[in-house]
Amino acid sequence: MSTTPATSAPPSPPPSSSSPPSPSPDGPSWPPLPAHAVTDDADAPPPDPDAAPERVLAGALRWIEANLEWFRPRRWEEYLPPRPFRPGPLLELLGLLRILDREGVLPRTAALPGRALDLAAETAADPAFERSLRRGDAYFPYHLNLVMLLEHLGRPQPALRARCEALLAADAGGHLRPYKPVLNRLELRYFLDRGGLTAPPSLPTVEALLRESVAALGPDVLQLTESETYALTHAVFYATDFGRHRLDLGAGPRAGARLRETVRVLLAVHLARGNLDLLAELLLCTRALAKGPETSPAERTAWHTLARAARPDGAVPSPVHRPEVLATLTGDKAAAYLFGTCYHTTTAAALAAATLSHRPPDTLRPATGTPRPPRAEPAAIRTWARRVAAEAATAPTTLRTAWRDQLAPLLTLAVQARDPRVLADLLTAAESLGTTAHSPAREAAAHLTAWTD
Incomplete structure (x- = not known):
């Protein structure tokens, strides 16, 4: 997803040791692999390969519940750099809770959602949140998204909803303008439709915006940057509502086949790089675009990799996580570093796993005789x-x-x-x-x- 997943913040990916390298006058540039990708047990199968998504999801939810306090903006800012949209991690969590509820994995009345919704409602009630909302700046869509997710999950905020509607009518921030990036407009339209808000006539439909996005324009897989790959995954998320609807590229079945092939190749690329963040996002896209329950070797290996790379506490490390740095820290500094470098990928992995809750059994068992790339x-x-x-x-x-x-x-x-x-x-x-x-x-x-x- 980005510095946060497609349920919240802008699609700007985190700095990553697995980023495609820039041209170098000194020759080729191969970024170092993350620690989890070079361990001796990299090829060892888990006890039950088909249960990998369930293990990832259970571990992620266990870790999220144990670290819920760090989703509070003030707690984050005690040790970590302030975020432009302060409740970004909390917004990601609300997006995950919505999918968990929708898929019947964890109802909103369960203990974790209840505690998280209390925290989100408290954050929305902070006067600083409305002051930030009133600015109508680049982060207005994420303020709106948080308000509408709270409403969807049973904690309506009528005054904040009215403020969002007024800012939207005024086109505060110019988010509706046709010169704005297509992904930003697609994202906003998705938030409005999902929240039941009437979109202004000047904002095209999700389907129309999708057809202007990187996902629909035949991207060159050889040259897609990480930022462009995040843009592609987000477009698929929004256009399918995280796998709930079929994707319509408006150009016949060949367009869909090309996009599925692009996602297949990208999944294998980031599997080879050990980028767990994009791996989780591309796994979700793979299922959202799939025509049936059949899985590819790369998809099966990717779930194996996520399950194997998860820490014993359930956290899934992001591309910026460094075990050697964590080893030098103690107490709250260690907890803050672990949260800041794991929460996003852990949430993304849980999101991908949640969308697999109704898959047929034995669909992720590795095929015999297929060599690992x-x-x-x-x-x-x-x-x-x-x-x-x-x-x-x-x-x-x-x-x-x-x-x-x-x-x-x-x-x-x-x-x-x-x-x-x-x-x-x-x-x-x-x-x-x-x-x-x-x-x-x-x-x-x-x-x-x-x-x-």
């Missing part, structure tokens, strides 16, 4: 490529199919790392698999030519 390390990828080039001619069809599926994410990693040697090896593998004339190998070859000629 390499991590985002140049040596590992070159070893993979050389094996494929050497064995593709005599490999069984099932293995060749698995290698073809793994090729596009690896090409993406090599292009984004600007690594000509890795890319050349991958293109040799692509030739042995007979895919050099197809996307994205064709486009990757053009990049290699531009770099080396």
Whole structure:
């Protein structure tokens, strides 16, 4: 999602050690892998692979309940930098509670939602919240979202709702203007529709805005930045109401198939990078776009990875979490660091797991004989490529199919790392698999030519 998930704050991703690298005059740039991605047990299966989402969800809710005090804005600000939208983490939590209630996982009358709603109502009653709301600035949609989520969850705020309606009618902040970023307008329209507020005539429908978004415009998976990937996941969240509705791109079935393939490749890219934050978001998108209960090897491995990477207390580390930094802290400083670097990814993982509550059993058990793709390390990828080039001619069809599926994410990693040697090896593998004339190998070859000629 972003610094917060699609249930709340603006889609600007957190700084991440797994961000696609910028071009470097000194050669390729491969970011270091996070700690969870390089442990010796990375390939060890969990006791029950099919139960991974349930384990992730149970652990996340346990951790959230134990750390509820840190969702209070004043508590956050005792140790962590102030946020532009102060109740951002709390807003994420309300969005999660709505999905938990909708999916029948945790009713709003349960202990955790009750405590969280008390905290949210207290935050909304703080005069500072209304003063901030009245500004009608860039964070007005998130003020409105918090008010409407409280109402949806049984804690209506009539005075604040009226204030939101007045600011909306005045177009405070210019959020309705057609020159505003399409994702911002899509987000606002989604908040209004979900909250039962009448959208001004100048604000297009969710469906119309979706068709102007990155999700519908054939993104180049080889060159999507993390920020653009967050924008894509958010567009899918809003347009499907987190998997509740079918996506309509308005361009026939091929458009939907292209988007599903893009999400599949991105899921494998961020699985290789060990980015648990985008992994959780892309898992939710994968299910929101799926045509049936069938799952891909990358999806099954991603749930395995989330379950394995979760801490014993249930928290799921974000890309900015550093265990070595946490080890130097104690007391409230340690608790604050852990919360600040884990709450968002933990909430996103819980959100993705909650949407799987009604899936058929045994849909996430790993397929036998499917090789795990390499991590985002140049040596590992070159070893993979050389094996494929050497064995593709005599490999069984099932293995060749698995290698073809793994090729596009690896090409993406090599292009984004600007690594000509890795890319050349991958293109040799692509030739042995007979895919050099197809996307994205064709486009990757053009990049290699531009770099080396």
